[in-house]
Amino acid sequence: EPEVTQTPSHQVTQMGQEVILRCVPISNHLYFYWYRQILGQKVEFLVSFYNNEISEKSEIFDDQFSVERPDGSNFTLKIRSTKLEDSAMYFCASRGDRGLEKLFFGSGTQLSVL
Amino acid sequence: ILNVEQSPQSLHVQEGDSTNFTCSFPSSNFYALHWYRWETAKSPEALFVMTLNGDEKKKGRISATLNTKEGYSYLYIKGSQPEDSATYLCALPSNTGNQFYFGTGTSLTVIP
Numbered sequence: 641e642p643e644v645t646q647t648p649s650h651q652v653t654q655m656g657q658e659v660i661l662r663c664v665p666i667s668n669h670l671y672f673y674w675y676r677q678i679l680g681q682k683v684e685f686l687v688s689f690y691n692n693e694i695s696e697k698s699e700i701f702d703d704q705f706s707v708e709r710p711d712g713s714n715f716t717l718k719i720r721s722t723k724l725e726d727s728a729m730y731f732c733a734s735r736g737d738r739g740l741e742k743l744f745f746g747s748g749t750q751l752s753v754l
Numbered sequence: 755i756l757n758v759e760q761s762p763q764s765l766h767v768q769e770g771d772s773t774n775f776t777c778s779f780p781s782s783n784f785y786a787l788h789w790y791r792w793e794t795a796k797s798p799e800a801l802f803v804m805t806l807n808g809d810e811k812k813k814g815r816i817s818a819t820l821n822t823k824e825g826y827s828y829l830y831i832k833g834s835q836p837e838d839s840a841t842y843l844c845a846l847p848s849n850t851g852n853q854f855y856f857g858t859g860t861s862l863t864v865i866p
Contacts, residue, residue, distance in 0.1 A: 644797070671851065683843065683856040696852035731797070740786040740847045742800035743854065 642666045646732050646746035653722055654754055661717045661749045663732030669744070670737045672715045674707065676700075676728040683731070689715065722753045756780060756846055760857035767834050768865050774830040775860040777844030781825035785849050789818055789829055792859070793840040801829075801842075834864040 645664045653659050665672050674686040687697040687707055694707065706718045715734075719726055729750050733743040759778045767773050777787065786805045792798040802811040807822040815832045831838055841859040848855070 673854070675856075682858050683845075685853050685855070688852040690852070695850070696848075698853075735851075740803065740805070740851050742788055742803050743790075743798075743845075745790075745797040745799070747795075747797040 642744070644732055644734055644744050644746040646730075646749050648749060649747065650750045650752070652752045652754065655724055656721050659719050659722055659751065661719075661730050661732075661751070663715045663717070663746055664713055665715055665732065665734030666744055667713070668736065669734035671695075671735045672709070673733040673743065674717045675731045675733065677731070678725075678728045686717070686730075719751075722751075724753050727751055727753045756783075756848070756855040758844060758846055758855050758857040760842075760844060760860050762860060763858060764861040764863070766863045766865060769834060769836060771834050771864075772830065772832045773834055773862065774828050775842065775862075777827045777829070777857055779825050779827075779844075779846050781823055783849065784822045784825075784846070785851075786847055787820060787827050788845045788847070788854070789827070790843040790845065791840045792843055798843060829860075831862070834862070836864045836866050838862060839864045 647662045672689040677683045685698050687701045688695045704720045708716050729748045731748045732746040735741045789801040790798040802818050804820040809820040811818050817830045820827045841861045843859045845854040845856045
């Protein structure tokens with residue numbers, strides 16, 4: 641079965657540094673998402689992306705966050721100036737466009753901000 | 755924001771036992787419900803997508819039912835095996851599918 645791939649699997653960074661989390665969604669999918677899970681808490685929605693633009697974003701997704709699909713295959717999440725509370729597992733997901741199809745998730749990037 | 759609740763939060767069962775857990779959601783503005791299995795160190799994997807009241811889905815020893823009028827879905831595992839140990843998440847999409855709202859998950863441990 642096709643897969644969503646994410647890199648890196650782990651990222652350790654200093655507070656205030658910029659990080660870029662990378663995802664390669666399934667090639668014929670049109671909807672892309674970033675979610676995160678802080679340890680012990682619910683999976684939280686960050687942003688959805690369709691037709692080369694953000695379709696919806698949560699209140700977590702403030703000016704420090706941005707997403708890009710630079711080359712038609714990669715889908716990146718950038719955090720400009722990381723905070724301690726950004727430490728979480730970040731998941732990328734994608735889906736096709738037939739109705740409310742299931743999400744395909746990547747294996748996540750564990751971000752640790754020190 | 756859609757409030758999706760799951761219970762119990764965690765469950766330990768013996769190998770061979772059957773078990774079930776619940777996902778509760780507001781019954782208004784329902785579009786679909788997804789169940790995902792999330793094994794440690796792997797990505798969440800879809801089990802079922804359910805849309806109609808009274809829907810029942812089955813995949814091997816795992817099945818799910820849906821009651822949209824009262825706002826709940828049950829996930830059943832018959833004859834649990836150690837490989838069923840995982841966190842089971844339910845999620846409901848918004849009407850546009852631009853956002854999915856997740857429950858906190860039920861962590862299942864099957865003891866050999």
